[in-house]
Amino acid sequence: MPSAPQDTVVESTRSVCPKCLLAIDATIVAHDDLVLLRKRCPTHGKFEVLLSSDSRMYLDSLPFNKPGQKPLGFSTEVKEAVLRIAAFARNTDNIPA
Numbered sequence: 046m047p048s049a050p051q052d053t054v055v056e057s058t059r060s061v062c063p064k065c066l067l068a069i070d071a072t073i074v075a076h077d078d079l080v081l082l083r084k085r086c087p088t089h090g091k092f093e094v095l096l097s098s099d100s101r102m103y104l105d106s107l108p109f110n111k112p113g114q115k116p117l118g119f120s121t122e123v124k125e126a127v128l129r130i131a132a133f134a135r136n137t138d139n140i141p142a
Contacts, residue, residue, distance in 0.1 A: 052076050055104070062086035075100040 053075040060071035060082060071084035073096065080097040097103040 055080065055107075058082075060084045062089055063092060064089045075104065080104075 055073040055075055058071050058073060059068055061068055062084070065086065065088060067086055067088070069084050069086055071082050074081050074083060078098065078100050079095060080100050080103040082094040082096050083091070084094075085091045
């Protein structure tokens with residue numbers, strides 16, 4: 046009898062709940078040949094997102110990642126940008142002009 050596939054934790058990170066946009070902890074795992082982002086919102090439960098369908102390529106690319114940095118400037122007010130992201134995440138057209 047074949048054994049169940051093992052999940053390998055690649056790294057821990059932060060993400061947001063796709064329903065309420067609460068910042069939450071997340072784990073990136075390699076599962077078979079997939080790379081998944083697993084996260085759990087205390088209100089809305091567990092979510093799993095496909096990051097890559099090729100775990101070898103994903104893992105080989107990790108040494109080239111660099112931490113993000115603050116941009117030199119913003120083209121919109123931060124408040125407006127957050128509202129636009131929230132509306133996009135909720136898939137609505139109720140975006141302030």
